[in-house]
Amino acid sequence: MWRAELGRIPTVGALSRRGVMVENSECCFCSAGSDSVSHLFTSCPFALNLWEKISLWCRVHRFFVFSFRDLVEVHNSGPRLESEKKAIQGVIYTACWLLWKAKNDFRFNNKRCSVEEIFC
Template sequence: MDRLPTRGTLERRNIPVSDSACALCEVGRETVDHIMTGCGIAAVVWEHISRWCKVPPIFGFSVRDLLELHKTTKLGVVEKEAFHGIITIACWRLWKAKNEKVFDGKEVIVKEIIGDIKAYGFLWFKYRSKHKTLAWSIWCKFAFM
């Protein structure tokens, strides 16, 4: 809905920003779609998630594409639910990484982002679904049993 305060959005609303470049990759113009789909950091995250979840490479042009991706995968009902959760968590984690860099000066470490996606995904899936006995070792090996 274009409500997140990216540099591009702020600039478009006539709020002065010193630089409109993406805080994560410092290359493209910072928009929500760039942070989630066009940024080099996001591309590495999506590549890892696609390998981990055993789905075709993840490409999207917008956040909407990402959030609807689970509908077109050849996964079972439970796996689609988990995959949708993983994508949602990944979007949140990319946004969080951007904010940590902007407001705290924290370096962007892709391994940390991916680790958080796996950890939060595990907790979400285990405690918000019927799979209470899911083991961390199985989740890390591959998301879809």
């Protein structure tokens, strides 16, 4: 999570800044945005659908995130017990990892999964 927040995970955007040529720079989930931390986790319709499912499951207000930092801090919003905050934080961190893994599975192995599969 800290590497993603610093922009230090190997998205297509980060790789191209390092001189690595990548054939397709579009988001593999929606083909509408760039493959970047910001798009993948906060503005891609695929991710937004996942955050909606998670917020309903956790019984919290919908996540309105505009940056990756907002996503990292969403568990602190609203009056909650410390144990609830930790649980929500764990769910969000796990979902980010699964979203990243699903993106890589699709990009490198052509293995597509649904939001429902990630959510489960």
